[in-house]
Amino acid sequence: MATDTAPEGWLDDFRSEGTGENSRVGIIFVHGFTGSPASMRPWAHYFTDRGYTVSVPQLPGHGTQWQRLNEVSWGQWPAKVIEELAWLRTRCSKVFIFGLSMGGCTTLNVAEREQVDGLVLVNPMAHIPGIQIKFAPLIALFKKGMPSVGDDIKKPGVTEWGYDVLPTRGVIQLQKMLLATRANLEKATAPLLIFHSVDDHVLPVSNTNIIVSEIGTPIDQLTRVELKNSYHVATLDFDSDVIFEKSLTFVQSHS
Helix, strand or coil: CCCCCCCCCCCCEECCCCCHHHHHEEHHHHCCCCCCCCHHHHHHHHCCCCCCCCCCCCCCCCCHHHHHHHHHCHHHHHHHHHHHHHHCCCCCEEEEEECCCHHHHHHHHCCCCCCEEEEEEEECCCCCCCCHHHHHHHHHHHCCEHHHCCCCCCCCCCCCCCCEEEEEHHHHHHHHHHHHHHCCCCCCCEEEEEECCCCCCCCCCCCHHHHHHHCCCCHHHHHEEEECCCCCCCCCCCHHHHHHHHHHHHHHCCC
């Protein structure tokens, strides 16, 4: 896994204005921790091909060098998404946010504060289980980086073009966002489509279970789908077609 081999432009912010009747529907695609916009580009292109207006933001600290992720505060991540939300609202009458992994938590954080028409989450993050996270501040004093958790993809030869190091100070900020977001999950009430990989080597199913049980979305507006042939970065894996097709149906039903 490395960022320097990514297709040109795939690590950067990406916006595309739609065409036809679907152009009035906007979608933001939010990548995960240590990942990059590249993990969301095929999903975004699926919607641009159908005329939708899309945004794939590069979250602060990502898509450059891993050391940059040790220099950001967690509030910068949802702030970036809110910035894209404002851009879409000048063009669209309906807006959705799609999030992968930490991008799912970022999406939920925004949805707790902003009105959106629907959420689609793939293997979203809600907590870091275990006691090791309690020692994160101590670990960060001695180590700037640890082994990466990226590229958990079943399909051979596929990468998300993320960092090959886990920035320890960035993990502290991630934990802060997780705690702040979970404390207000009931404030997120938008319709929700949530995907969970049965074989996810990064996040346990407890993350999805927490969101489903604590979010404010009415039960009749919440759909859960299990992915049986993908690992964590399912947007680039064998089940990507399932994600793309079901998310399109979801958007159509709510717009």
